[in-house]
Amino acid sequence: MAFADIADRLAAQAIELPSWAFGNSGTRFRVFGTPGTPRTVQEKIADASRVHALTGLAPTVALHIPWDRVDDYAALGRFAADHGLALGTVNSNTFQDDLYKFGSLTHTDEAVRRKAVDHHLECLDIMDQTGSRDLKIWLADGTNYPGQGDIRGRQDRLAESLRLIYDRLGPQQRLVLEYKFFEPAFYHTDVPDWGTSYAQVSALGDRALVCLDTGHHAPGTNIEFIVAQLLRLGKLGSFDFNSRFYADDDLIVGAADPFQLFRILYEVVRGGGYGPDSPVAFMLDQCHNVEDKIPGQIRSVLNVQEMTARALLVDTTALRTAQDEGDVLGANAVLMDAFYTDVRPDLAAWRESRGLPADPVRAYAESGYQRQIAEERVGGAQSGWGA
Numbered sequence: 001m002a003f004a005d006i007a008d009r010l011a012a013q014a015i016e017l018p019s020w021a022f023g024n025s026g027t028r029f030r031v032f033g034t035p036g037t038p039r040t041v042q043e044k045i046a047d048a049s050r051v052h053a054l055t056g057l058a059p060t061v062a063l064h065i066p067w068d069r070v071d072d073y074a075a076l077g078r079f080a081a082d083h084g085l086a087l088g089t090v091n092s093n094t095f096q097d098d099l100y101k102f103g104s105l106t107h108t109d110e111a112v113r114r115k116a117v118d119h120h121l122e123c124l125d126i127m128d129q130t131g132s133r134d135l136k137i138w139l140a141d142g143t144n145y146p147g148q149g150d151i152r153g154r155q156d157r158l159a160e161s162l163r164l165i166y167d168r169l170g171p172q173q174r175l176v177l178e179y180k181f182f183e184p185a186f187y188h189t190d191v192p193d194w195g196t197s198y199a200q201v202s203a204l205g206d207r208a209l210v211c212l213d214t215g216h217h218a219p220g221t222n223i224e225f226i227v228a229q230l231l232r233l234g235k236l237g238s239f240d241f242n243s244r245f246y247a248d249d250d251l252i253v254g255a256a257d258p259f260q261l262f263r264i265l266y267e268v269v270r271g272g273g274y275g276p277d278s279p280v281a282f283m284l285d286q287c288h289n290v291e292d293k294i295p296g297q298i299r300s301v302l303n304v305q306e307m308t309a310r311a312l313l314v315d316t317t318a319l320r321t322a323q324d325e326g327d328v329l330g331a332n333a334v335l336m337d338a339f340y341t342d343v344r345p346d347l348a349a350w351r352e353s354r355g356l357p358a359d360p361v362r363a364y365a366e367s368g369y370q371r372q373i374a375e376e377r378v379g380g381a382q383s384g385w386g387a
């Protein structure tokens with residue numbers, strides 16, 4: 001397979017950017033400020049538009065409520081459109097409120113659960129105005145000590161709460177439920193793994209799907225297997241791409257383990273999860289704690305594109321033949337040949353042929369935008385994570 005054979009398929013790629021990637025974030029030790037950090041959601045959108053303008057890869061921005069709350073979402077949508085973007089997934093937030101100390105959608109107190117459900121209904125109202133398709137739910141719910149909560153009762157209450165949210169979805173809207181194996185709860189998390197997410201969304205209906213965040217697994221987890229299985233079951237709704245060395249690091253996707261990213265994307269392509277008709281949304285979920293945020297996002301979408309290109313280059317006919325013949329090393333070699341193909345020169349030419357800069361990172365550095373925002377924006381805001 002040659003690059004020319006896959007060039008058209010690359011044109012369909014769209015990777016959603018998280019609004020919070022443009023704000024200051026950090027760890028519990030320190031949040032370092034970056035000159036030029038956006039002070040408003042409009043400034044986050046303006047920054048995101050630089051990523052899309054230079055790569056052609058990132059036409060939508062995800063919102064996080066209440067971090068990105070505004071009075072007029074239709075106007076925000078128009079603002080995004082004026083910047084060549086659309087508003088994408090809406091992320092709910094039930095993890096920064098004292099009320100939710102012991103849980104949100106799973107809480108034992110009906111009044112707390114109601115508040116958490118209402119917050120999600122507010123997100124759906126926002127989606128009606130922005131035209132967003134997906135409501136993404138990640139819950140911090142869980143416990144720290146054995147016996148602290150009734151694990152099973154919490155699952156039951158989660159199912160009831162999700163049902164109330166799901167029933168309010170518009171015909172074009174979807175709910176994606178993200179899992180994470182630990183943190184902030186350390187003994188048990190209420191949606192710890194793909195199996196739990198799958199069980200919960202399967203009970204809801206066709207428009208409830210699983211969100212797979214690549215940083216939310218135990219070390220050594222075979223994530224591409226999960227991808228293959230969820231695609232097989234028709235329940236992979238979206239990715240939150242990032243990379244991790246240790247925990248939920250939220251580092252630049254493809255930075256920690258490019259080979260894993262390749263293996264994941266190979267299974268995405270293999271399972272029909274890539275292309276204009278695919279129901280699988282590609283999103284980033286990253287924070288740039290020490291590096292500049294806009295070039296960090298540019299690097300991220302380019303990394304996804306590079307590994308997608310390599311995954312598309314796999315000679316599937318040769319691979320199938322080798323697999324069927326029990327040719328272990330031959331099959332492995334077919335996959336590795338694609339992985340080791342340096343697609344960067346071809347992608348640079350591909351970009352130029354579409355009126356994009358051959359080297360978007362460099363083009364950004366030379367654009368002067370970073371200097372301009374550093375001068376114009378004083379007192380940049382934290383992302384919700386830094387608040």
Ligand code: PSV
Pocket residue numbers: 091138178180213240248285
């Ligand atoms: C928390 O772990 C988290 O990183 C989840 O991955 C969410 O997708 C993200 O925050 C935004 O809410």
Ligand code: MN
Pocket residue numbers: 138178213240285
């Ligand atoms: Mn995530």
Ligand code: MN
Pocket residue numbers: 180213215216248285
């Ligand atoms: Mn996370």
